[in-house]
Amino acid sequence: MDTKNLSVGVVEAIAGMRTYKIVLEGVSNHAGSTPMYLRNDPLVGAAHIIAYLEKVVKTKGLSTSVATVGKISCEPNVPNIIPGKIEFYVDIRDVEEIGIKSVSDELIGKVEEVAEEYGLKFSIKLLGESPAVKLSKDVIDVIEQVVKSKDYPYTSINSGAVHDSAMLVDHTKVGMIFVPSIDGKSHCPEEHTNLQDIKLGCNVLLESAIKLANR
Numbered sequence: 001m002d003t004k005n006l007s008v009g010v011v012e013a014i015a016g017m018r019t020y021k022i023v024l025e026g027v028s029n030h031a032g033s034t035p036m037y038l039r040n041d042p043l044v045g046a047a048h049i050i051a052y053l054e055k056v057v058k059t060k061g062l063s064t065s066v067a068t069v070g071k072i073s074c075e076p077n078v079p080n081i082i083p084g085k086i087e088f089y090v091d092i093r094d095v096e097e098i099g100i101k102s103v104s105d106e107l108i109g110k111v112e113e114v115a116e117e118y119g120l121k122f123s124i125k126l127l128g129e130s131p132a133v134k135l136s137k138d139v140i141d142v143i144e145q146v147v148k149s150k151d152y153p154y155t156s157i158n159s160g161a162v163h164d165s166a167m168l169v170d171h172t173k174v175g176m177i178f179v180p181s182i183d184g185k186s187h188c189p190e191e192h193t194n195l196q197d198i199k200l201g202c203n204v205l206l207e208s209a210i211k212l213a214n215r
Contacts, residue, residue, distance in 0.1 A: 001155060001180035007200045009157035009178030010143050013095040014166045015064075016132030018104055020090040022049070022111060025121040028076060028084030040119040042086040043074060048114050049107070053090065056106045062099040064158060067092045067107075095132045095158045133166040139175030139212065146207045152200050161187060177205055 001009050024042035050069050057067045072088040090107060094100045108124055115122040147154045157178055165174050179201035182192045 001157065001178065003184070004155070006153045006155050006180065007197045008147050008152050008154040008204055009180070010140060010147065010154060011159050011176035011178055012135055012140060012156050014133040014135070014159045014163055014176075015066075015093040015095050015161070016097060016100055016130050017091060017093040017162060018100055018129040019127045020092070020104075020107065021123075021125045021127050022046075022088050022090060023123045023125075024086045024111075024115065026084060026118065027082070029082045031080045031082055034082060039082060041082050042118070042120050043083045045114045045118045045120050046072070046086045046088055049110050050088070052110050053103075053107060056110075057103055060106060061103050062094060062096055064096060065092075065094045065099040065103055066160060067103055089127075093160055095134075097132055100129075100132070130162055130166065133169050133174075135165075135169070135175050136173035139173050139208075142211050143175055143177060143204060143208045146204050146211065150200075150203065150207075152204065175208070177201055177208070 001007075024045050026040035026042040026045070029039070053067050053069065057065050061067075068091045069088050070091060072086065074083045075085040076083070092100055092103045092107070094103075111122055111124055114120070144154075159176065159178070163176065165176055168174050179193050179197045182194070183190075185191045
């Protein structure tokens with residue numbers, strides 16, 4: 001939104017997600033005395049999996065699919081020692097369940113393939129998941145009517161972050177309004193939104209709430 005100078009985002013869906021913990025175990029040994037053909041290096045295996053994950057999301061996932069490896073640990077984590085154990089976490093998200101499943105299946109298949117190729121033990125643990133959520137078309141329509149009536153620059157958008165509102169869709173009609181974060185920085189200390197965009201978003205929220213209350 002920020003790069004396109006759009007002040008309001010009308011949210012249509014909230015992404016679902018799966019988080020996996022992947023553990024690869026090989027044989028730790030000295031970096032100089034162990035020839036390459038005798039190694040069972042789990043870090044090399046992890047590198048292949050992580051690189052493949054980026055590729056598969058772009059080629060076999062949906063346009064809304066994303067996957068991230070944001071945490072990785074290496075044991076014994078010594079510069080001149082071949083690692084013996086690698087642990088990393090994979091975050092897969094999409095507003096379509098088929099996108100999450102497709103990327104998840106590819107990930108699991110690649111872990112199994114790499115483990116066999118490099119002689120590694122492995123484990124794949126699903127730590128948690130949440131379903132993708134479609135927001136109320138009725139509420140979305142009202143928000144769009146308000147935005148158009150005020151001639152605010154806006155776009156339809158999905159939420160890649162999971163919000164509390166996702167838990168309310170089974171109980172009531174839900175809608176969401178986004179305002180832009182400068183440089184796209186979100187959920188971090190650097191996140192900042194211009195006061196003018198906050199004002200426009202609040203105007204849309206207020207008028208939308210009044211319209212919905214009077215229906």
